[in-house]
Amino acid sequence: MISNTRAAHRDHNHERCQTAALTLARGLCRERRARLTPSRETVLRLIWNSHCPIGAYALIEQLEAEAGHRVLPPTVYRALDFLLTQGLIHRIPSRNAFIGCPFPEVPHQNLFLLCKRCGSVAECCAGSLDQAIAKTAARTGFAISHHLLEIEGLCHQCQ
Amino acid sequence: MISNTRAAHRDHNHERCQTAALTLARGLCRERRARLTPSRETVLRLIWNSHCPIGAYALIEQLEAEAGHRVLPPTVYRALDFLLTQGLIHRIPSRNAFIGCPFPEVPHQNLFLLCKRCGSVAECCAGSLDQAIAKTAARTGFAISHHLLEIEGLCHQCQ
DNA sequence: TACTTAGTGTAATCTCATCACATTATAGAG
DNA sequence: CTCTATAATGTGATGAGATTACACTAAGTA
Numbered sequence: 001m002i003s004n005t006r007a008a009h010r011d012h013n014h015e016r017c018q019t020a021a022l023t024l025a026r027g028l029c030r031e032r033r034a035r036l037t038p039s040r041e042t043v044l045r046l047i048w049n050s051h052c053p054i055g056a057y058a059l060i061e062q063l064e065a066e067a068g069h070r071v072l073p074p075t076v077y078r079a080l081d082f083l084l085t086q087g088l089i090h091r092i093p094s095r096n097a098f099i100g101c102p103f104p105e106v107p108h109q110n111l112f113l114l115c116k117r118c119g120s121v122a123e124c125c126a127g128s129l130d131q132a133i134a135k136t137a138a139r140t141g142f143a144i145s146h147h148l149l150e151i152e153g154l155c156h157q158c159q
Numbered sequence: 160m161i162s163n164t165r166a167a168h169r170d171h172n173h174e175r176c177q178t179a180a181l182t183l184a185r186g187l188c189r190e191r192r193a194r195l196t197p198s199r200e201t202v203l204r205l206i207w208n209s210h211c212p213i214g215a216y217a218l219i220e221q222l223e224a225e226a227g228h229r230v231l232p233p234t235v236y237r238a239l240d241f242l243l244t245q246g247l248i249h250r251i252p253s254r255n256a257f258i259g260c261p262f263p264e265v266p267h268q269n270l271f272l273l274c275k276r277c278g279s280v281a282e283c284c285a286g287s288l289d290q291a292i293a294k295t296a297a298r299t300g301f302a303i304s305h306h307l308l309e310i311e312g313l314c315h316q317c318q
Numbered sequence: 319t320a321c322t323t324a325g326t327g328t329a330a331t332c333t334c335a336t337c338a339c340a341t342t343a344t345a346g347a348g
Numbered sequence: 349c350t351c352t353a354t355a356a357t358g359t360g361a362t363g364a365g366a367t368t369a370c371a372c373t374a375a376g377t378a
Contacts, residue, residue: 005299035375037325056365072328077366082325093252094307096334096365113301124299132291133310140164140283141315142272148253148309151292156300194344196356215334231359236335241356255334255365 001126004102008051008122009115009155018048021100025088028104034086042066043079044100047089051120053097056080092121094150099123109133110148115155122155160285163261167210167281168274168314177207180259184247187263193245201225202238203259206248210279212256215239251280253309258282268292269307274314281314 007017025044029036036044046062047054056076063071080098083089087104091097092112099112099121108125115121130147137144166176184203188195195203205221206213215235222230239257242248246263250256251271258271258280267284274280289306296303 001295001298003299005301009300035324039326070328073366074328074368075326078326093309111295113296113299115301116304122299122301124295126295129291129295132288133308136160136270136283136285136288137272137310137312139160140162140272140281141168142164142274142281142310142312143318144310144312145275146311148311149292149306150252150308151296151301151303151306153296153301153303153305159302194355196343198357229359232335233337233359234357237357 001124001128002103002106002108003122003124004051005113005122005124005156007102008120009113009157011157014050017051017102018045021048021088021102024104025086028088029086032086034082039075040079040082043076044083044088047083047098048100051099051122052118053092053095053099053121055095055097059098090123092150093148109146112150113155114150114152115158116152117154117158120155160283160287161262161265161267162281162283162285163210164272164281164283164315166261167279168272168316170316173209176210176261177204180207180247180261183263184245187247188245191245193241198234199238199241202235203242203247206242206257207259210258210281211277212251212254212258212280214254214256218257249282251309252307268305271309272314273309273311274317275311276313276317279314 006012022041022045026036042063043059046059056073059076060071060073063076080089084091088101089098090101090110092099102123103125106125109130111124111126111129113122113124133147134144165171181200181204185195201222202218205218215232218235219230219232222235239248243250247260248257249260249269251258251273261282262284265284268289270283270285270288272281272283292306293303
C-alpha cells in the first residue's frame with residue numbers, strides 16, 4: 001500500500017512535499033512532452049500549499065493576489081483541466097475542491113482520507129482494496145472502469 | 160450483500176420499485192414521527208421516477224409542470240434535506256444529483272454503481288467490503304466515521 | 319518566414335445551492 | 349376548542365462552482 005498519510009496527517013516539513021511535487025511534475029511533463037506552463041505550475045504550487053483541498057475560486061483569489069490583476073475562472077479551470085489530465089491533481093467531488101496527487105507517476109484509483117476536523121486529505125493506493133471493490137462490483141454483473149472512495153473521519157493528529 | 164442491481168441495471172417493472180419505495184418511506188416516517196408532507200413525498204416520488212440520479216433543478220422543473228406554478232429552489236432543497244436526513248435518498252457528489260435509497264431501513268455506508276452509458280445507478284451494501292475499507296483506513300492510523308464509494312463502469316444491460 | 323496548433327484573456331452565462339425574512343400549517347397544552 | 353410554540357412553506361436575492369464563445373497571443377514546425 002502506498003500512501004502519503006505520514007505527511008498529510010502528521011507533523012512534517014511541508015516545503016519538502018511541495019518542492020518534491022513540483023519537481024516530480026516537471027519531470028513527468030518533460031517526459032510526456034506536456035507543457036507545464038508558468039500559469040499551470042503556479043496553480044499546482046498553490047494547490048500544494050497545503051494538504052487541504054482548495055476550491056477553484058480560492059485559487060483565483062490567490063492568483064489575483066500574486067499577479068496583482070484580475071484572474072477569470074477559465075484561466076484557472078484550464079490549468080486545473082491540464083493538471084487533472086496529467087494526473088498531477090485530483091478533484092474531490094464531495095468538496096468541489098482540488099488536491100495535489102502525491103504519486104502521479106503511478107497509475108491508481110482514487111482513495112482519499114478526509115479529516116473532518118483539520119480538513120487535510122491523504123491519499124492511498126491499496127491494490128488489495130481495489131481488488132475487493134472490483135470483486136464486489138463483479139458480483140452484481142457490473143463491469144467496472146474506475147472508482148472513487150472518499151473516507152471521512154479523524155486523522156491521526158486529530159484523534 | 161444487499162443490492163438493487165437486479166432492478167436498477169436490468170429490465171424490470173419499475174412502478175413496483177417506485178410504489179415500494181413510497182410505501183416504505185411512509186412507514187418509516189410514521190415510525191419515526193417524521194412528517195412526510197405532500198411536497199416531500201412528491202419530491203421523493205419524482206426522484207423514484209427512474210434509477211438515474213436527478214438534479215435539484217430538474218426536480219424544480221418537474222414540480223412546476225405538475226403544480227402549474229413557479230417553484231423556487233429552497234422549496235426543493237428543503238424537501239431534499241429532509242429526505243437525506245431520513246436516509247430516503249442519497250446525494251451522488253460527482254453528479255450533483257440525487258437518487259432514491261432502496262433500503263432506507265438498513266443503516267449502511269454508501270456504495271454506488273454508476274453506469275456511464277445508461278446513467279442508471281444501483282446501490283450496494285457489502286459488509287465485507289466496508290470492513291476491508293475500515294481496515295485500510297486503520298492501517299494509516301485514520302479513525303473512520305463513514306465513507307462513500309462511487310464505482311463507474313457499465314451495467315449488466317449496457318455491456 | 320509563414321503556417322499551424324496550443325495556450326491565454328475576457329465577458330457573459332449557466333448550474334447548483336444557500337440566506338434572510340415573511341407567512342402558514344400543525345401538534346400538543348391547557 | 350383555543351392558544352401557543354414549533355415546524356414547514358413561499359419568495360426574492362445572492363453566493364459558489366463551472367462552462368461557453370470568441371478574440372488574441374505564443375510556440376513549434378515546414
